[in-house]
Amino acid sequence: MNEIFACATHPVLSGSAIEHIHASDVEELIISNSIPLPDEKQTDHITQLTVAPVLAEAIIRLYKQQSVSSLYK
Numbered sequence: 001m002n003e004i005f006a007c008a009t010h011p012v013l014s015g016s017a018i019e020h021i022h023a024s025d026v027e028e029l030i031i032s033n034s035i036p037l038p039d040e041k042q043t044d045h046i047t048q049l050t051v052a053p054v055l056a057e058a059i060i061r062l063y064k065q066q067s068v069s070s071l072y073k
Helices: 017-023 052-063
Strands: 004-008 026-032 046-049
Touching: none
Parallel strands: 004 026, 026 046
Antiparallel strands: none
């Protein structure tokens, strides 16, 4: 059997979204922390990745009047 992994860059996990994820065949949901995930919604099926380094680099480049387009590659 193949494993299913899902990703969301700006996850809105409202209502029964967590229950739906658990009931699905998704092995792991990988999300950014651009929207805070409350402690009660954190599970072993969800991995959060921080967006802080990318945002920090974008702020630095904007301050220095440099391009940010390469951050999206």
